[in-house]
Amino acid sequence: MDSCCGLIISCSKVPVPLRGISVEVQVKGFVADVCATLRYKNTEEKPIEAIFVFPLDQDSAVYSFEATVEGKTIVAELQEREQAHKTYDEAISQGQEAFLLEEDKSSGDIFSCSVGNLPPGQEAEVKLSFVRELPVESDGAVRFVLPTVLNPRYTPKDHDMSVTAAIPRLPADKIPYSLALNAHFQSVYGISKIESNCQLEPIQYTDGDKLSAKVSLAQGHKFDKDVELLAYYLQANTPSAMVEAGLPDAVEGSIMADPVVMLNFYPNIPETKEKANSGEFIFLMDRSGSMMDNMSSEQNAPRRIDSAKETLILLLKSLPLGCYFNIFSFGSEFSSIFSESTAYTQESMAEAVKLVNQMDADMGGTEILEPLKRIYKTAGRPAHPRQLFVFTDGEVGNTKFVIDEVRRNAHNHRCFTFGIGDGASTALIKGLARAASGTFEFITGKERMQPKVLQTLKCSLQPMVKDITLTWILPPGVEAKLLSGTPTAIFQGQKSIVYAQLKGKVEQGTEGQVSLAYSFKDEMVANVLRFTLKLTQSERPTMHRLAAKVVISNLIGGENLEEKSEEVQKQIVETSVQSGVISPLTAYVAVNKETKNPVKGPPVQRSIPLYGAPVAMACCMPMPRMMPGGPPRALACSMAAPGLSEPEIAVCYWSDSATVSDGATSAPAEGSPEPKVEVCYWPDPASVSDGATSAPAEGSPEPKVEVCYWPDPASVSDGATSAPAEAKAERALFQLISLQNADGSWNLNSELASVFEMSEEVLKEKIPDPVNSSPRL
Structure with a gap:
């Protein structure tokens, strides 16, 4: 079920109009800095407490939150989570306006913002800022996505219900608020074009060399799909290094106080002429009720299950002879087409394709944990490295438990994931792949999945890269402290990012060098990156914030926070508070202590529905959704014109x-x-x-x-x-x-x-x- 972000008020059908959302995006190379402003007005005759629920990419580092009421801006403070809740609750009880922003504990790609004691007739403006790295697609496009679709997440009966489950929904044409987006791109390599899955105003180049460009979202966005921008640079896959100076007022010895270097490697792995004829390929197909939904709200859009089936069939047709394979389906229960992995032959392939064509989204809830456990209990085949492919729309509520299960078994397989449709959980799709040294892809709307599928297959056929090391050559008195850790997986054509904190006295203009070395098929390979230690001071310490986000994510490790030691939890909180980057253990809180007329009595809670069709809680019940779907859609390499009679x-x-x-x-x-x-x-x-x-x-x-x-x-x-x-x-x-x-x-x-x-x-x-x-x- 598709849904969209927006302001909701708990437990009521009375809407609080969201006047509009405006987003400013600054893209420099492969990093985006985003500021989103949301404007609301309480049209009720009594004060309200509103909850704003919205999605963000798993890798987004939220570093600022503020609210403006009656012309006054209240900058939020980042506190330990329980303390922030206490501060907020006390302010509400005293009749003061208060604001709370927090990351969902169960999934790092869901955030909620509480606006308490909003008086009658008063407008409120909420502003939040975040930074994130941008991936490079298989066709060389630098991809920015503004998530606007938040799908309900299915939660098994023995887990807490997801915050997404109870949000009421409206059709796209009934959403009362608008979205304005302006994006500014800068690249030293030049920008050839910018494309989008949404309608854009014509691109405007802001200089004669096409090193910077601006695009704006056309009016009328319906919030029924994520906003995707694809920027094509003239040279996208070029290794680079950037050094950012520390902040003079930061805590000494912290990440924010010292210079940080961001390294972008594009490892050049030697090509092998040996034909791949081994491997155990296990495919895990989501057949839950939500996969019945269409890929988009456009007419004749394919269903998610059909896009997933086409992706799977393309992979099946491309497997090497001599390998083994099996296909698992899951929903509220799970099954496999073979009792064990079977040899890939014409007969077994034909049988598998026949069964895949018969699949439908008819297996109920999205309980992926149990089939994963069954797969891991099955012994692998000697000389056939296991490769796991997961196809899902990501509507999973127990994300951290699922990722933790994959991580525990990462020593005996690699995991490659496909997020199907808008709103696929980036926390799940990225988390599973990273937990087991694989890659991830998102397939949405009408985009061609073929290059992505073939790129993923190519990565899975590439032998494991082993013994990965980083060797630094820096000026005397300077040493590098790795923040992101040494890369655990390297693939040809895939960017590998490394963050490091430079400790010691860094002289302006001196040289540094890093060697990324690894063993590939018993041959040692080294990729060397040289850079100048030219410290740049910025009002927006983007690289420091990204590095802090990586440190926090690595400390969390996709596991349940309750299982973390007190020392690790303390490190997470300290890194978060010092950097201003939110974490599951911290929250932003702001209180308007100068409220002219304190609110008397508890505020009334209201709700505003989000995009999507009502499903009577089918999203969180172990039963299939009986919804009409379009015919299966086949892959298209490109588009054909009418009149294909005598081609x-x-x-x-x-x-x-x-x-x-x-x-x-x-x-x-x-x-x-x-x-x-x-x-x-x-x-x-x-x-x-x-x-x-x-x-x-x-x-x-x-x-x-x-x-x-x-x-x-x-x-x-x-x-x-x-x-x-x-x-x-x-x-x-x-x-x-x-x-x-x-x-x-x-x-x-x-x-x-x-x-x-x-x-x-x-x-x-x-x-x-x-x-x-x-x-x-």
Whole structure:
């Protein structure tokens, strides 16, 4: 069930109008600094206590909170959590206005803000600021997401109910408040373009070299999907180092007092020519009732379960021969298609695909913990490293328990996760992958999942990188204290970030060097990063706050705070208070001690509904939701134009990187009269690098195929095609994937020919003789 953030008032149907939300985003390179302002007005005739519940990315470091009433700004103080609650409660009992901001203890991606004793007719403005690192996508885009969707989290009966479960919902067109967003991007590498899943005003470059740009969200956002901005820099994967000076008034010896260095590594792992033919691949599929929901509120949007199934089928079709695999489904209960992991053959693959196609979101609640325990109780196979793939919309209430279970078993597997749909819990999706040295991806809306799936598979096929070390060469008298710890997993093409505190006297302009070394297939590899110790003093100590967030997250470790020692809890609180970065053990509190007319009696609690359809608590009951869903949606490499009656077919073998990028072929020449289908033959996934293929060796096995539809230029407007044409292209591509054999080939028959809307005889005529002579393609 999709829902959106907003102000809610406990236990009442009377709304408190949220006038609007405005967001200012400053992106410098790969870091975003965000300030969000929310404006409310109490239209009641009595004072109220309001609770604002909203999502943030798991990695966001909230460092400031303030409220403005009657023209006066009240800056909140970060206190130990219990003390903050005591301060707030005492202020409310004395009739003073008070404000409380806290992180949800069960999940680090949910926050709540209490506004107490808001008098009748009074307006309130709440402002919070946070910073976060930005990931680089498989296509090179730097991705910023403003979460606006907060899904209800299912909680098993033996756990406390999630704060998200009882929020009332409204359809998107009934949400009474608006969102304004302005984003400013800066990059020393230049900005080629900025894209979004939402409608934007035209991009404005603020200098002639395109080093900075501004975009704004168009009016009319309905809060039914997260706001995603993709910035394409001319050079995104460049190693870099930034040094930030400490704060002169900070506590001596603390993170905030000393310089902090942020290192961005892009490890260059040697390519291996060995074909991957081993591994145990276990797929864990979420089939809870919430997976019945659509990926978005747009017409004909696919269901989450269908997108997850397509992702799984693409992975199944790409596994290497010689490996083992199994598929688990979970909801209120769980099951597997095989009693144990079975050898990957044409027969076992065909049976698995058949069963996946029959899957639906009909298994009730989202109880992922028990199937994980069953998987970990099963012994692995010698010489077949275990790789776990998780597909879920993240509507899990006992997040920390689930992550803790994966962490305890991290020594015998790697975990790769896919968050399906808007609002997927970043705490769960990222936490599971990080707990077991894997990677994570989020698949939302209409975006192409194919590059993300292939990138994840490539990472899972990469042998483990071992013996990772960091070696520093710094000026005399300066030493580095690691704050983020040494990286535990390294993958080709994946950014690895390291934070360190520089202790000692740092001379301006001196040089430093760090070597990231590791063992890969018994070969030692080192990536060296040199940098200048040029200290920059900033009013916003962004890197210090990000480093503090990393320290706090590492101390928590995804585990239950109750199980942490008093010493660890003390370190969390100290780091949080000194840096101003909120944690589960601290909270921001502000009190207006100059309230002109103290409120008499307890304030009345009110509620404002959020986006989503009412489900009568089905989100937190172990029962499936009976909701209509759209037809299954197939993968689309790109979009096809209408009139795909006589498509031409071009066959190209092992295209070079100039024609293949992330699996997509280059566009046809201008004025192409008919849409085309290009069939590109691909080698085994283990040998794919950055979407480019290479010439096959003699006697190499059958190559694999990918299809890209080229639309007729006349039918395309702003890169989009009509819905029927798009659906037709997607169905064709999914049909093609479904017909693929385990070794990557196709049977040259009428079924394959029907995908291209031609007879088997015509298809054979289109294929070169060496291939045509074989019954398989």
